[in-house]
Amino acid sequence: MSLLFSGLIGALIGLAVTGGFHIWKLRRDELNARCDELCDLLLECGRTASGYWADNFVHNTKEMRVQEARILGLQALFEGLYAELKPRLNADEAESIDLLMSELIDAVSGGDFTVEDRVPDSVRTRSALQAAAEAIVAIRRAHHNTMPFARLARTYHDNRNRKLDMPRGWNCKN
Numbered sequence: 001m002s003l004l005f006s007g008l009i010g011a012l013i014g015l016a017v018t019g020g021f022h023i024w025k026l027r028r029d030e031l032n033a034r035c036d037e038l039c040d041l042l043l044e045c046g047r048t049a050s051g052y053w054a055d056n057f058v059h060n061t062k063e064m065r066v067q068e069a070r071i072l073g074l075q076a077l078f079e080g081l082y083a084e085l086k087p088r089l090n091a092d093e094a095e096s097i098d099l100l101m102s103e104l105i106d107a108v109s110g111g112d113f114t115v116e117d118r119v120p121d122s123v124r125t126r127s128a129l130q131a132a133a134e135a136i137v138a139i140r141r142a143h144h145n146t147m148p149f150a151r152l153a154r155t156y157h158d159n160r161n162r163k164l165d166m167p168r169g170w171n172c173k174n
Helices: 001-052 061-088 091-110 122-144 149-158
Strands: none
Touching: 001 061, 001 091, 001 122, 061 091, 061 122, 091 122
């Protein structure tokens, strides 16, 4: 009887551990998907904004209005996805990403956005995609740091390629 009872207890412990792992993995996969979706949206918004700022507003007014609506829609979408991701990030990294997101929003929809008869803006054409890329890199790095044992792995890889700065022929038995 005690053998049956101990087997039952072992099975319940195994079920709890396996269930806990699968729930954690499900949440981790969801977080990975949200991070990928956010990065794809940032890149798409940067590309759309670069095309928008490269054109003169006078030409293709209907097309420009559609691009403006698309940029504003993408902006609202990536702000919402980032708000969902932000609580899971390190506070210092989230603060630096907030600054990058602010620069991105300014680059894609600041300046003469929706202004009639505006001329192409070469600075915003370049900065929109560049700001998106900088935000993507920071978000990917911060997301990677949420992985278990991320600091341990980084320390290992940093020390693996480290060179000692002792002079040749140095003897520690002096």
